[in-house]
Structure formats: structure tokens, C-alpha cells
Amino acid sequence: MTVVTVSRRRRPFASRWAYAFIAPAVVVFAVFTIVPTLATLGISLFEWNWLNIGQSTLIGLDNYTAMVSGAMLPSFWSTLAVTASFVVSMVVIVTALGLAIAVLLRRPTRLSMFGRSAIFLAFVTPQVATSISWIWMYNDRFGVINAVLERLALPRVNWLGDPDTALLAILIYSLWHATGFSMMIFIGGLASVSQELGEAARIDGCSHWQEFWYITLPELRPFVVFAVIIATINALQAFTQFFVMTGGGPGYSTATLGFQVYQQAFVSRNAGYAAALAVVLFAITAVMAYAQQRVNRRLDP
Amino acid sequence: MSRCTSHSTTSHNVTTNSSTTNSSTSAFGSRRRTLGVAGAGVVLAIALSGCSTPDADAGSASGDVTVTFMEAMSSGALKPSLEAATARFEADNPGITVELIEQPDYGTLFTKIESSVAAGAAPTIAQVNAAWAVTLADSDVILPLDDRVAGSATYDSFYDGIKNDMTLVDGQNWMWPFNKSLYVQYFNSNLVADAPSTWTEFATTARDVSTDGVVAVSTDPGGASGIGQGSELVGMIAESNGGSMFDDEGVPTFTDPEVISALEYLVGLQADGALAAGTNYPGQQALGAEKGAFDLSTVASYQYNLAAVDGKFEMGVATLPEGTEGASNALSGTNIAMFADATDAEQDAAWQYMEFLASSAETAEWAAATGYLPVTPDAIDEPVYADYIASNPWVSDVIAQLDIAVRPTPRPWTTDSLSIFAAMVSEALAGASTPADALERAQDAALALVK
Numbered sequence: 083m084t085v086v087t088v089s090r091r092r093r094p095f096a097s098r099w100a101y102a103f104i105a106p107a108v109v110v111f112a113v114f115t116i117v118p119t120l121a122t123l124g125i126s127l128f129e130w131n132w133l134n135i136g137q138s139t140l141i142g143l144d145n146y147t148a149m150v151s152g153a154m155l156p157s158f159w160s161t162l163a164v165t166a167s168f169v170v171s172m173v174v175i176v177t178a179l180g181l182a183i184a185v186l187l188r189r190p191t192r193l194s195m196f197g198r199s200a201i202f203l204a205f206v207t208p209q210v211a212t213s214i215s216w217i218w219m220y221n222d223r224f225g226v227i228n229a230v231l232e233r234l235a236l237p238r239v240n241w242l243g244d245p246d247t248a249l250l251a252i253l254i255y256s257l258w259h260a261t262g263f264s265m266m267i268f269i270g271g272l273a274s275v276s277q278e279l280g281e282a283a284r285i286d287g288c289s290h291w292q293e294f295w296y297i298t299l300p301e302l303r304p305f306v307v308f309a310v311i312i313a314t315i316n317a318l319q320a321f322t323q324f325f326v327m328t329g330g331g332p333g334y335s336t337a338t339l340g341f342q343v344y345q346q347a348f349v350s351r352n353a354g355y356a357a358a359l360a361v362v363l364f365a366i367t368a369v370m371a372y373a374q375q376r377v378n379r380r381l382d383p
Numbered sequence: 384m385s386r387c388t389s390h391s392t393t394s395h396n397v398t399t400n401s402s403t404t405n406s407s408t409s410a411f412g413s414r415r416r417t418l419g420v421a422g423a424g425v426v427l428a429i430a431l432s433g434c435s436t437p438d439a440d441a442g443s444a445s446g447d448v449t450v451t452f453m454e455a456m457s458s459g460a461l462k463p464s465l466e467a468a469t470a471r472f473e474a475d476n477p478g479i480t481v482e483l484i485e486q487p488d489y490g491t492l493f494t495k496i497e498s499s500v501a502a503g504a505a506p507t508i509a510q511v512n513a514a515w516a517v518t519l520a521d522s523d524v525i526l527p528l529d530d531r532v533a534g535s536a537t538y539d540s541f542y543d544g545i546k547n548d549m550t551l552v553d554g555q556n557w558m559w560p561f562n563k564s565l566y567v568q569y570f571n572s573n574l575v576a577d578a579p580s581t582w583t584e585f586a587t588t589a590r591d592v593s594t595d596g597v598v599a600v601s602t603d604p605g606g607a608s609g610i611g612q613g614s615e616l617v618g619m620i621a622e623s624n625g626g627s628m629f630d631d632e633g634v635p636t637f638t639d640p641e642v643i644s645a646l647e648y649l650v651g652l653q654a655d656g657a658l659a660a661g662t663n664y665p666g667q668q669a670l671g672a673e674k675g676a677f678d679l680s681t682v683a684s685y686q687y688n689l690a691a692v693d694g695k696f697e698m699g700v701a702t703l704p705e706g707t708e709g710a711s712n713a714l715s716g717t718n719i720a721m722f723a724d725a726t727d728a729e730q731d732a733a734w735q736y737m738e739f740l741a742s743s744a745e746t747a748e749w750a751a752a753t754g755y756l757p758v759t760p761d762a763i764d765e766p767v768y769a770d771y772i773a774s775n776p777w778v779s780d781v782i783a784q785l786d787i788a789v790r791p792t793p794r795p796w797t798t799d800s801l802s803i804f805a806a807m808v809s810e811a812l813a814g815a816s817t818p819a820d821a822l823e824r825a826q827d828a829a830l831a832l833v834k
Contacts, residue, residue, distance in 0.1 A: 131522055132497065132501045133497060133500050133501060133518065133519065133522035133524050134522040134523055134524060137521075137522060137523075153831060154828075154831075155803055155806075155824070155828035155831075156607075217662065217663065221661070222659060222661060223598070223601075223659060223661070223669065223674060224668065224672065224674075240813075242662070243660055243661065243812075243813055244813055244814075245810065245813050245815045325608075328606075329605075329606045329607060329608040329662075330606060330607035330608065330806075331606035331607060331806060331809045331810075332606065332660075332806075332809040332810055332812070332813040332815065333606075333806055333807065333809060333810030333813065333815055333816075333821075334607060334806055334810075335810075335815070337607060345607055345608065348494060349607075349608055349609065349798075349802065350798075350799050350802070351518060
């Protein structure tokens with residue numbers, strides 16, 4: 083009898099064709115993601131002149147020092163605070179709202195299918211176009227929202243022109259736009275939840291709330307973590323609505339970290355400082371995504 | 384370009400060699416290799432896709448020259464007017480082709496200019512404003528035009544304000560005038576019988592007409608992304624009362640008492656319901672909707688305001704009210720700059736085109752069609768512009784201000800300072816801080832930018 087020993091050790095170049103086939107994706111990823119990321123890291127150490135790179139000066143960590151000192155207007159810390167309040171609000175509300183709507187529309191009836199489409203439609207519309215539409219809806223003098231408020235004998239609100247309401251107005255728009263995506267994640271998740279567990283729980287006398295809390299939600303945990311991570315990343319990178327609807331104002335009340343990256347790079351032409359902000363934004367995004375995954379692993383029974 | 388050509392050749396050889404070598408192998412092996420070559424081809428095609436731009440050489444064997452002009456004259460009457468002028472130039476100059484590279488707005492235009500320069504593919508000439516010219520000149524990517532200006536037949540006839548607007552802080556001419564405008568007051572003649580002639584009178588009229596849902600004036604102060612008309616207004620009111628937003632060295636003076644007073648003037652109007660801050664041309668919207676009595680914007684808005692009013696009432700136009708020290712106006716619009724990468728032949732051809740656009744006949748055609756102002760008084764004698772003035776008598780008063788119109792000589796920190804100023808004006812108009820506090824913060828932040 084011949085014994086065949088199969089080596090389980092993988093050889094890195096066992097299949098050159100496999101590498102050839104993944105090469106296009108790797109090239110695209112390298113050209114459009116890895117190289118720009120490394121370039122951004124490098125540029126953040128310079129006072130960068132992209133019109134004439136020969137005039138760029140290596141200044142080490144000065145861009146980071148200036149950022150942390152908060153000397154710029156708006157300060158890094160104030161943009162971080164605006165970003166944090168937007169991200170926390172978005173993640174909590176979009177996840178809860180998406181889950182609630184998904185539970186409500188989980189049965190595939192005609193009405194629920196219409197509801198799903200109507201809510202998801204907002205997500206697939208271009209943000210620039212819908213942001214402009216919402217500017218008109220929010221218009222202080224001619225907007226439909228204030229017209230409704232007036233009909234209800236409520237005071238008019240200068241939604242985008244008042245520092246106290248501008249961020250809230252953008253949050254409402256962002257929720258309208260993003261909830262459809264989280265709803266679809268949860269509808270997918272609910273389809274995979276075991277029906278038997280629910281039935282057994284109901285036979286044992288569980289209420290609908292208890293069934294949701296103790297059976298459905300734990301089963302949905304991977305989907306919740308995924309939805310939270312995606313919502314966090316999207317909220318951290320939110321730019322279009324801030325750019326179109328308020329331009330960071332009034333004052334700097336809606337100037338987020340992501341908006342400041344654009345502002346410094348393309349308006350103030352401080353490419354080095356903008357790159358430093360982008361590096362910090364990248365680090366915050368990576369840390370939060372990692373932390374959320376760690377929490378998920380810890381909760382895993 | 385040569386690097387890309389070399390890659391293309393390599394790609395071709397790889398395919399040829401593979402085909403030849405595979406002829407003696409098994410069918411299976413041949414399929415694998417074919418797939419492999421196809422995969423490699425895909426990789427190369429993707430890698431080379433960025434090199435597929437057409438030959439950028441503007442000259443041709445026949446000696447013809449192509450001038451590329453990056454501009455943002457894309458809306459309304461601007462586009463056909465520029466295209467018609469360019470066609471007339473090309474007809475007069477058979478060896479020169481002008482390729483208009485149109486951008487949708489000024490923001491996109493400057494981003495495209497920067498990216499073109501960074502990619503080593505700058506246009507021959509482009510529309511620029513003075514602040515952009517500072518960045519481009521400091522980076523050695525545009526050319527000073529002093530030698531060409533010295534030999535220009537049209538330069539001497541330009542309005543003084545136009546001449547001043549062509550220079551930067553070094554005193555050299557870096558730009559050539561193109562689409563220039565000044566602020567005016569558009570008003571609803573049903574609500575305002577006669578245009579107010581002083582800012583004091585303006586405030587009284589504005590308060591009087593602000594009833595029954597009418598808010599006399601709506602304006603966009605701008606913000607962090609750039610200065611808007613509302614913030615420009617603060618500067619013009621301050622200057623007409625003897626104040627200034629910058630000193631002779633270009634250092635911001637946002638806490639000048641007249642600047643604070645001008646912002647208080649606007650905040651006071653707002654508190655009395657006579658002024659509203661907004662975005663997206665709020666003055667034009669309100670005027671057109673008969674919910675505003677005035678729109679304080681530039682002559683470039685004339686055609687757009689007429690369209691917004693749409694014959695609902697007679698729209699009056701007049702020069703801006705004056706302050707205690709007389710009239711003040713901010714010269715707006717852009718100039719043309721020439722890029723250093725252009726060949727001598729392209730530069731010469733571009734200069735011919737620039738001079739053509741500023742000639743009295745062409746600036747008259749342009750101004751009559753678009754509402755922008757002519758850069759030389761000689762245009763007034765051209766029949767087309769004489770007819771325009773006869774139909775729009777207010778234009779004569781506005782043109783007269785071209786000799787006194789100013790803009791701050793831009794320094795590297797000017798644009799950012801004005802953005803900070805605009806953000807603080809918007810904060811004050813939003814009621815989040817008093818004018819004095821807002822301008823104090825703006826001054827501190829702007830001074831930190833001064834190098």
C-alpha cells in the first residue's frame with residue numbers, strides 16, 4: 083500500500099493564473115486606493131504646492147501640530163465635535179429606524195413591497211439633486227416645510243440659516259436618504275432568522291416584544307454590527323449634503339471634519355493640512371470599525 | 384506621451400510572441416495560455432487607459448496654431464456670445480483655431496485649471512480672478528504680460544479700474560480684462576418709485592416696503608466656501624462711508640469701525656424684517672416672486688433678473704446708493720491669464736485672441752449681448768452698444784464707476800481672509816453673535832493667516 087502524503091502547506095505562487103485573474107482588481111485597488119492613501123500620508127508632511135511640486139517644503143509634523151493646537155478657524159476640535167454629534171445621531175437613529183421599518187415591512191405583501199421600494203428609492207437618488215430639492219423645501223420664505231408649519235399655526239423655522247437648526251436639518255435629510263439602505267440590510271437579516279425559534283417562544287408564552295428582544299435581535303446581531311459599521315463610515319465621510327446645503331455654515335456650525343478636508347484642499351489650497359485632516363479622518367474611521375468588530379466578537383456566545 | 388507609446392508597442396509584442404509560441408502546444412495548454420494572455424491584456428489595457436489621451440500638440444505641420452481657452456461662460460447668453468466672437472476671430476485669422484474648454488461654473492473652472500496644470504496639460508489661456516492669479520503666479524505657472532501690454536494698442540484706452548485690476552501686488556500685469564461687472568440695485572418699480580441714492584435713504588425705503596410678506600432685500604452672505612454678495616455689500620457700504628476691509632499692505636482690518644457699522648446696518652435691517660439671508664440667489668428669487676423690493680447684485684445678473692421678473696412688473700436698475708464719502712463699488716468678474724507651458728506660437732496666437740476680445744468692437748458686442756460692462760470707453764461709440772445704452776440708460780451711470788471701482792490687491796491670504804469674514808457675517812446675520820464680536824473673531828483668525 084502506497085501512502086500519499088499531501089502537504090497542507092500553501093505555496094504562495096502555486097497558481098500564477100489565479101494572480102493574473104485577480105491582477106486587474108489589484109491594479110485598480112492599488113491605483114485608486116492604496117497609492118493615493120500612501121500619497122496622502124506623504125503630502126501631510128509637506129507644505130504642498132500641487133501646481134508646482136518643486137515649491138513644496140517638507141515640514142514634518144507641523145500640519146498635525148497646527149491641527150491639534152486648534153489655531154485655525156474653524157478649529158479641528160470644533161469640526162470634530164460637529165462630526166461626532168452628526169455621526170452618533172446618524173448611527174443610532176438610522177440603525178433603529180431601519181430596524182423598526184424592516185420589522186414592520188418584513189412580510190412580503192404588496193403593500194410592504196411598495197413601502198420598501200418607496201423608502202429605498204431615496205437611497206438610490208443622487209445626493210446632489212436631492213440636497214438641492216431639500217434646500218428648496220427648507221427655504222426660509224418659500225419652502226414647503228415652513229408653509230406646512232404656518233398652516234399648523236407653528237412658527238416658521240430658518241432651517242438652514244440658523245446655527246441652532248442647520249445641523250438638525252442636514253441630519254433629517256441624511257436620515258431620509260440613508261434609512262432605506264439599513265432597512266434593506268435588516269430585511270435580509272430577518273429573512274435568515276429561524277422561524278422555529280420564534281414559534282417555540284410564542285408557544286412558551288412570549289409576547290411579541292419579548293420574542294423580538296430575546297430571539298430576533300440576538301439572531302440579527304451580525305447584521306446590526308454590519309449596519310452600524312457602514313452607517314458610521316458613511317456618516318464620517320458625509321460631504322455632499324454639507325457642501326450643497328450649507329457650505330459648512332452658517333458661521334461654521336455645520337463644518338465637519340470631512341467638509342474641512344475639502345475646504346482646506348480645494349478652497350484654501352492648503353493641501354498638506356488637508357492631507358493631515360484626511361489621515362486623521364482615516365484613522366478615526368479605521369479605529370471605530372475595528373472597535374465595533376471587537377465588540378461584536380466579545381458579544382459572540 | 385513617449386512613455387505611453389512605448390507601452391503600447393510592448394503590449395503588441397507580447398501578444399504576437401505568445402501566439403507564435405503556443406502553436407505547438409496542446410489544445411488545453413493553448414486555451415490556458417490564451418486566457419492568460421487575455422488576462423494580461425486586460426491588465427495592460429487598464430494600465431494604459433490613462434495614456435490614451437489624444438496628442439496634445441497644438442501645432443500642426445501646416446503651421447496652424449490651436450489656442451485652448453478654459454472658461455466658464457456656459458449659461459444664458461454667455462455661451463453663444465463667446466462662440467460667436469471666437470468664430471469671428473477665427474475667420475479673421477485663418478491660421479489660428481481657438482478651442483473653448485467650457486466649465487459649468489467658476490468653482491469647477493479653477494479646480495480644472497489646477498488639475499490641468501498639475502497634470503502638465505495646462506490650457507494656453509484661462510479665465511481667472513485676481514485671487515487665483517496670485518496662486519498661479521506664485522507657482523510660476525502663468526506669465527506676466529507686461530511686455531505684451533506695453534505694445535498693446537488697446538490698453539491705453541481701458542478704464543482705470545480695469546487697468547488696476549490687471550495687476551498683482553508686484554505691480555506687473557498678469558491678466559488681461561474679459562468679463563467685468565459692477566454691483567447695481569435692481570428694484571420693483573411697483574414698490575419703489577425712485578431708487579434710493581444714499582444708504583440712509585435705502586434703509587428707510589427698505590423698512591417702509593417690508594410689509595405684507597415682502598422683505599425688501601434678500602442676500603447671500605456666503606460663508607466658509609467663499610464670500611457672497613451680502614458680505615461684499617458690507618465692504619462696499621463700509622468703503623462708501625470711509626472705511627476699509629484691508630490696509631495698504633493688504634492686512635485685514637475687519638474691526639474698522641465703519642466695517643462693524645456696515646454689518647450692524649445689515650443686521651439692523653434684518654431685525655426690522657427688511658433683510659433676509661439666504662442662498663442660491665435669494666435676491667433674484669424674492670424679486671421675481673414679488674416678495675422682495677430690491678436685489679443688490681452685479682450687472683451680470685441683468686438678463687437672469689429679467690427672466691425671473693418675467694414681465695410681472697417693470698424692473699428698475701440704478702447704481703448702488705452712496706455713503707457719506709461718496710460711491711463705492713467692487714469690481715467683479717474675471718480676466719484672462721496666459722500659461723507658461725504654451726509654446727511661443729501658441730502664446731502669440733493667444734495674445735492676438737485676447738486683444739481681439741478686448742477691442743472696442745468686440746467688447747461692445749459682448750457687453751450688449753451679456754450685460755457685462757465694456758472694458759474701454761471706445762465701446763460706447765460702437766453702434767451695437769450705443770443702441771444698448773439707448774434702451775438701458777442706467778448703464779451710463781454704472782460704466783462711469785469703472786474708473787473708481789476697486790478690489791483689494793490680493794495677497795496669498797486674501798481669499799481665506801474673505802471666506803472667514805463671510806462665515807462670520809453669516810453668523811452675525813443668523814443672530815449667533817453680535818457684529819462686533821463676529822468681526823473680532825474674523826479679524827483674529829484672518830490676522831493669523833498673514834505671512
